[in-house]
Structures are given as structure tokens and as C-alpha cells.
Amino acid sequence: xxxxxxxxxxxxxxxxxxxxxxxxxxxxxxxxxxxxxxxxxxxxxxxxxxxxxxxxxxxxxxxxxxxxxxxxxxxxxxxxxxxxxxxxxxxxxxxxxxxxxxxxxxxxxxxxxxxxxxxxxxxxxxxxxxxxxxxxxxxxxxxxxxxxxxxxxxxxxxxxxxxxxxxxxxxxxxxxxxxxxxxxxxxxxxxxxxxxxxxxxxxxxxxxxxxxxxxxxxxxxxxxxxxxxxxxxxxxxxxxxxxxxxxxxxxxxxxxxxxxxxxxxxxxxxxxxxxxxxxxxxxxxxxxxxxxxxxxxxxxxxxxxxxxxxxxxxxxxxxxxxxxxxxxxxxxxxxxxxxxxxxxxxxxxxxxxxxxxxxxxxxxxxxxxxxxxxxxxxxxxxxxxxxxxxxxxxxxxxxxxxxxxxxxxxxxxxxxxxxxxxxxxxxxxxxxxxxxxxxxxxxxxxxxxxxxxxxxxxxxxxxxxxxxxxxxxxxxxxxxxxxxxxxxxxxxxxxxxxxxxxxxxxxxxxxxxxx
Amino acid sequence: xxxxxxxxxxxxxxxxxxxxxxxxxxxxxxxxxxxxxxxxxxxxxxxxxxxxxxxxxxxxxxxxxxxxxxxxxxxxxxxxxxxxxxxxxxxxxxxxxxxxxxxxxxxxxxxxxxxxxxxxxxxxxxxxxxxxxxxxxxxxxxxxxxxxxxxxxxxxxxxxxxxxxxxxxxxxxxxxxxxxxxxxxxxxxxxxxxxxxxxxxxxxxxxxxxxxxxxxxxxxxxxxxxxxxxxxxxxxxxxxxx
Numbered sequence: 049x050x051x052x053x054x055x056x057x058x059x060x061x062x063x064x065x066x067x068x069x070x071x072x073x074x075x076x077x078x079x080x081x082x083x084x085x086x087x088x089x090x091x092x093x094x095x096x097x098x099x100x101x102x103x104x105x106x107x108x109x110x111x112x113x114x115x116x117x118x119x120x121x122x123x124x125x126x127x128x129x130x131x132x133x134x135x136x137x138x139x140x141x142x143x144x145x146x147x148x149x150x151x152x153x154x155x156x157x158x159x160x161x162x163x164x165x166x167x168x169x170x171x172x173x174x175x176x177x178x179x180x181x182x183x184x185x186x187x188x189x190x191x192x193x194x195x196x197x198x199x200x201x202x203x204x205x206x207x208x209x210x211x212x213x214x215x216x217x218x219x220x221x222x223x224x225x226x227x228x229x230x231x232x233x234x235x236x237x238x239x240x241x242x243x244x245x246x247x248x249x250x251x252x253x254x255x256x257x258x259x260x261x262x263x264x265x266x267x268x269x270x271x272x273x274x275x276x277x278x279x280x281x282x283x284x285x286x287x288x289x290x291x292x293x294x295x296x297x298x299x300x301x302x303x304x305x306x307x308x309x310x311x312x313x314x315x316x317x318x319x320x321x322x323x324x325x326x327x328x329x330x331x332x333x334x335x336x337x338x339x340x341x342x343x344x345x346x347x348x349x350x351x352x353x354x355x356x357x358x359x360x361x362x363x364x365x366x367x368x369x370x371x372x373x374x375x376x377x378x379x380x381x382x383x384x385x386x387x388x389x390x391x392x393x394x395x396x397x398x399x400x401x402x403x404x405x406x407x408x409x410x411x412x413x414x415x416x417x418x419x420x421x422x423x424x425x426x427x428x429x430x431x432x433x434x435x436x437x438x439x440x441x442x443x444x445x446x447x448x449x450x451x452x453x454x455x456x457x458x459x460x461x462x463x464x465x466x467x468x469x470x471x472x473x474x475x476x477x478x479x480x481x482x483x484x485x486x487x488x489x490x491x492x493x494x495x496x497x498x499x500x501x502x503x504x505x506x507x508x509x510x511x512x513x514x515x516x517x518x519x520x521x522x523x524x525x526x527x528x529x530x531x532x533x534x535x536x537x538x539x540x541x542x543x544x545x546x547x548x549x550x551x552x553x554x555x556x557x558x559x560x561x562x563x
Numbered sequence: 564x565x566x567x568x569x570x571x572x573x574x575x576x577x578x579x580x581x582x583x584x585x586x587x588x589x590x591x592x593x594x595x596x597x598x599x600x601x602x603x604x605x606x607x608x609x610x611x612x613x614x615x616x617x618x619x620x621x622x623x624x625x626x627x628x629x630x631x632x633x634x635x636x637x638x639x640x641x642x643x644x645x646x647x648x649x650x651x652x653x654x655x656x657x658x659x660x661x662x663x664x665x666x667x668x669x670x671x672x673x674x675x676x677x678x679x680x681x682x683x684x685x686x687x688x689x690x691x692x693x694x695x696x697x698x699x700x701x702x703x704x705x706x707x708x709x710x711x712x713x714x715x716x717x718x719x720x721x722x723x724x725x726x727x728x729x730x731x732x733x734x735x736x737x738x739x740x741x742x743x744x745x746x747x748x749x750x751x752x753x754x755x756x757x758x759x760x761x762x763x764x765x766x767x768x769x770x771x772x773x774x775x776x777x778x779x780x781x782x783x784x785x786x787x788x789x790x791x792x793x794x795x796x797x798x799x800x801x802x803x804x805x
Binding site for chain 2: 477
């Protein structure tokens with residue numbers, strides 16, 4: 049009886065922690081394939097996933113979960129088993145600044161990390177100069193060296209292309225190009241200017257879907273200036289020896305895709321003719337004679353699945369943040385000098401840009417041996433936890449500070465112990481303020497959780513990312529609308545909770561009836 | 564019953580309470596009287612263990628106050644402050660019986676005691692289930708008083724208990740407080756700046772000026788034979804005002 053309030057507090061803490069820390073049950077997978085955040089990478093990932101699945105392996109594909117660094121690090125850390133990469137990227141980015149310049153040393157260096165490299169998948173996705181077919185025929189140009197004869201041509205090049213030493217400067221030197229009319233623009237704009245005839249030549253990636261869409265002609269790099277960007281698989285050697293079927297699946301894709309075929313596949317997805325899975329399945333059927341059923345998930349089923357993933361992220365970050373946040377808030381109020389440090393620290397955590405926090409946390413989480421990417425990613429949960437912490441800490445602190453001194457001292461002189469005073473008097477009085485903090489944290493958490501998709505943690509950010517990639521507003525809405533509704537629902541739920549648990553005496557400053 | 568020996572307190576170099584020695588007999592009602600800032604509240608807070616004296620010793624019922632004894636001493640204390648200090652999230656009833664519940668009183672015993680106190684303080688029983696914000700100022704002070712008296716304290720400490728009330732309510736509560744003091748038989752230390760209150764309650768009055776007792780004795784003596792210019796002025800200011 050005496051410690052009822054303490055028991056109640058302990059029970060709430062245990063319930064919150066258990067509900068917040070227990071991971072959702074998941075299918076155990078044997079293989080994890082990753083892909084980078086652009087269409088071609090996702091299609092290739094699907095190709096390998098389908099082949100592995102057909103070989104009877106239990107395989108997951110973490111789609112579009114990051115750029116080169118994140119995906120490569122995930123492979124090196126063993127969090128994924130394979131992903132599609134380009135030789136030029138391996139040399140130029142992954143081994144940037146190291147003395148790795150040829151295929152042989154590249155293989156050796158990768159082998160030292162336990163990573164194998166497949167043969168080329170058959171296409172080279174490098175930089176190229178492009179013209180419209182009509183203009184190319186008109187001028188009679190087929191090779192870059194043909195351009196020397198047409199100094200009047202107008203070029204619109206991307207800034208990256210202009211800046212990279214192995215692109216425009218190298219081209220100028222190797223071909224001695226005479227053109228003076230060269231402007232730096234964005235890729236999309238360059239492309240539109242080319243179609244409208246304002247400019248004659250632009251730079252593209254050789255497997256861009258637009259090449260096919262707009263019937264562009266790529267000029268042959270006859271002096272071989274552009275670096276090779278052969279598509280290959282990077283895979284974990286240990287996984288390959290454990291699952292021979294996985295190694296065989298990789299071998300089946302070697303040399304199987306031409307540049308034109310890859311353009312067509314990209315085009316299918318970007319013109320929204322088919323999903324990545326369907327496109328990959330179609331390719332396998334036509335090219336490798338592999339017939340398989342791609343379960344096409346309906347729009348609504350997809351939304352439900354991502355919503356559940358989203359809720360899981362919020363649950364596992366918000367609930368522990370409430371417990372830790374309230375504890376820290378109490379600490380700050382009790383030991384103001386140390387507390388200032390905690391408040392400043394929690395405030396600082398909030399100022400770290402979310403993307404940066406995610407990337408900074410990746411190696412830390414990995415170092416502790418937790419899954420840093422993919423579904424149920426601990427990285428995403430830790431990042432969300434950090435963001436959710438501050439409002440709870442601050443509001444707990446403020447709520448406790450706002451209790452009139454006379455109230456606290458009355459409790460002290462009545463003879464309540466420190467813990468009873470906290471559980472029975474102080475926290476309950478601060479409850480409305482604490483709940484307001486939880487509400488802020490919760491709503492923020494639902495919003496921030498969409499960023500989890502960047503590291504493959506799933507959630508409603510996934511359709512948003514995909515929607516942006518293939519410019520499909522319907523997909524963006526499939527993520528954004530449920531996320532907004534979730535935030536509203538959470539707010540409503542917490543309002544209800546407040547209504548139910550906050551006693552009347554704290555709810556209103558009402559007119560008193562004078563005696 | 565209560566003894567202060569050479570007790571001092573200062574804040575940031577400024578003396579708030581100069582060496583103070585004070586004895587309060589069992590059942591006596593002592594009023595600490597003085598203008599604000601004279602140190603009377605600090606003295607009361609030291610007795611309640613909320614402020615630690617810089618030097619000197621406080622003894623309650625023969626037990627010197629220290630970290631080790633404070634919780635034991637507090638079980639004999641009742642404490643009422645100006646704004647009541649009620650717990651806003653608990654009903655009047657829950658405020659009053661809180662400590663009895665903690666020390667394990669049975670329901671019947673709590674009910675009996677509650678009835679007793681409600682009657683003594685003339686508190687409307689149907690208001691027991693209201694929250695502090697739903698009570699009038701006078702009712703809140705009555706709840707605060709009942710809470711302080713519930714476990715039958717041996718020593719009752721009151722800091723301007725009528726300070727926040729308007730005159731009419733004040734008169735009623737003043738009467739009920741007096742009844743409560745007499746019926747409980749507790750030793751009382753009451754802090755006020757109000758001569759009328761002092762005259763109404765006090766067996767003995769200590770007049771304080773800047774942390775020092777400047778005059779001590781029955782109320783009539785203070786008024787009739789002020790020991791200093793300060794006491795005379797303090798008394799006159801209120802006589803003129805009223």
C-alpha cells in the first residue's frame with residue numbers, strides 16, 4: 049500500500065521498455081542483396097534476388113538504401129552479401145586516393161576485405177556525349193573525333209562532367225575539340241535543351257533511359273578517354289562458398305546484359321510501364337529463359353506493409369526514449385550543474401542534421417555488433433531515439449521545475465521519502481507537461497522515421513524515395529499521406545491518454561466557489 | 564519541547580539569522596513576529612529541516628536535528644504555509660490522508676480521524692472529493708491544516724497561514740485554528756507580520772529585526788512596553804493602519 053505509487057511507476061517503466069525493445073518477429077534470411085538509390089541498381093538487385101529465389105534460397109533485397117559509401121561499407125561489414133557496382137566507381141570512389149588503378153590490384157584489394165568481384169555483366173555505364181538522331185545524321189557524326197569538323201556546335205554539359213579531370217578536360221586534350229560554345233547546366237535542363245534543339249551536344253550516362261526515350265545517338269569514344277564503368281557484382285566470398293547456388297546465379301548474369309538492353313530495362317521502370325521486379329522478371333524470362341511468377345503487391349498492401357514497418361521504427365525508438373528522457377529530466381532537475389550538461393548534450397543531438405546522424409551512427413552501431421541497415425535497422429532506431437529524447441527531457445525538467453516550491457516542501461516536511469515524493473507527487477504533477485513532450489517527440493518521430501528508408505530500414509520513406517526516383521507522385525503520396533495520418537493518429541491517441549490519466553485537479557484553473 | 568541553541572544562518576555573506584537561542588515549552592503557542600525579511604520564515608524552515616543552520620543546534624523533543632534524525636522528527640511535525648502547499652493532482656481527501664496511508668493506517672481509523680478534523684475545522688464534507696483548484700482559499704487552508712494535523716503532530720509549524728485570505732474568511736479560519744491548537748495540544752510556532760494574529764494566538768511573542776530577537780514576552784507587554792524604537796514603530800504602523 050505504502051509503495052503503491054512506486055510500484056506503479058516501476059510497472060510503467062517495465063511495460064514501456066518491454067514494448068519498446070522487443071523486436072518484431074522477422075523471417076530469417078540466408079542472403080541479403082543491396083542496391084544503390086537509382087533505378088538501374090534496383091533492377092539489377094531484383095534480377096539477382098529473383099535468380100537466388102528461383103534457386104531455392106531465402107533472400108531479401110534491401111532496395112535503394114544509400115550511396116556508394118553506405119552500401120559498400122554494409123557489404124564489407126557483412127550486413128549484405130552482394131550489390132551491383134561499377135568498376136570506375138570502385139577505382140575512383142571506393143579506392144580513391146589509394147594506389148589502385150588496374151583490375152588486378154582492385155581484385156586483390158577487394159579480396160583482402162573478403163569481397164569478390166564478378167565478370168562484367170555486359171555493359172559499360174560510363175559518360176558519353178549524345179546528340180539527337182536527326183542532328184547526328186544531319187552532321188554525319190558517329191565518333192567523338194568527328195566533332196572536330198563542327199566547331200559551331202553548342203554544348204550543354206553537367207557541372208560534374210565539366211569539373212571531373214577524366215571527363216571534359218581529358219576530352220579536350222585527347223580530341224583537341226574546337227567548340228567554344230560550352231555551358232554548364234543541370235542534367236534535366238541540358239536534356240530538355242537538346243530535345244528542343246537549343247543545344248547540339250550533351251553528356252549522358254550510357255545506359256540512361258532517356259537515350260531510348262528520345263532516340264539519342266551516343267558518340268563512340270574512339271580514343272578511349274572515358275573511364276570504364278563496367279557493371280559487376282561485388283559479393284562476399286564467404287557467402288559465395290557457403291551457397292554455391294548464389295555463386296551460380298551471379299555467373300548466369302555475367303555478360304548477359306548489353307547497354308541497349310539496360311537502357312530498355314531502365315526505360316520500362318522510369319516510364320512506369322512496370323515495377324523493378326516485373327522488369328527484372330521479364331528480362332530473366334526473355335534473356336535467360338527463367339520463368340517465374342512475380343507476386344505483384346497491390347498499392348494498398350504496399351502501403352499497409354510500409355505503415356507497419358514505420359510503426360515498428362516509431363515504437364522501438366519512442367518508447368525507450370520516454371523512459372530514458374524522463375529519467376534524464378529528473379536527473380537534470382535534481383543535479384542542476386550536471387543537468388545543464390545533459391540538456392546541452394540532448395539539444396546538440398537535435399541540431400545534427402538527420403542524414404548526418406544516420407551516417408555517423410552506421411559504423412558505431414555496426415561496431416557494437418547490431419544490424420545497422422535493413423529492416424529493423426538499429427541505426428535508424430538509435431537516431432530516432434536521439435531525436436525523441438530532447439523534447440521528453442526538456443519537458444520533464446520544465447514540468448518538475450514548474451511545481452511551486454511550497455508543494456514540494458510540504459511533501460518533504462510531511463515525511464515522504466525522495467522516491468515516494470518523486471513517484472507520488474512530483475511526476476504526477478508534471479505529467480501534463482511530460483505528456484506534451486511525448487506528443488512532440490512522437491509526432492517528430494513519425495516524420496523523421498521516413499528517413500529510415502535511406503538506410504534500408506523500410507517504413508513510409510521507402511515509397512517516397514522510390515516515387516522521387518521514378519517521378520511518380522502516386523508513390524510519394526503513398527508514403528507521405530499515411531505518415532501524416534499516423535502523426536495525427538498518434539497525437540489523437542496521446543490526447544486521449546492525457547484525458548484519461550491526468551486528474552481533474554491539473555486540467556483546469558477553474559473559478560472557485562467562495563465559501 | 565523545542566530548543567534552538569545559538570542557531571545562525573547566512574546567505575551569500577549576509578546574516579539572515581544571528582545567533583538565536585529559543586525554548587518553546589510543550590503546548591505553548593509561540594509567535595515569531597516581524598516585517599518581511601526579518602528572518603522569521605528562515606527560522607521556521609530550519610526547524611522543519613528545509614534549511615540547514617550554519618551553526619548551532621535545534622532539538623525537537625530532545626532529539627537534535629540532523630540528516631539521521633530528520634525523517635523521524637518529521638513524523639512529529641505538522642507544516643502549513645501561506646499558499647497551502649496542497650498537491651494539485653490529489654483531492655482534498657487524498658491530500659489529507661496521504662501520510663496516514665503511507666504509515667499504514669487502516670481505512671476505519673482514517674475515516675474516524677477525518678470526521679473529527681472536518682468537524683473541528685468546519686470543513687464542508689462534500690468538498691472532500693474536490694481538487695484544490697475547485698476549493699476556495701479558506702477551504703484550501705483548512706485542508707492544509709487537516710493534512711498537517713492528521714497524524715497528531717507534537718509540533719505544528721505555520722508560516723503566515725492566513726496571509727493569502729480576505730478579511731472575512733480570515734476571521735473564521737482564525738477562530739478554527741485556535742480551536743485546533745487547543746484541542747490538539749500541540750506545541751505551535753507561528754510566523755506572521757500581523758499584530759492581530761499575534762494577539763489572537765500567542766502565549767508568547769518574539770519580535771524579530773534583521774535576524775535578531777529584539778523583544779520577547781506576552782503580547783500585551785510588546786504593545787505596552789516596546790523595548791526599542793523599532794518595536795514601537797512596527798507596532799504603531801499597524802495600529803494606525805487598522
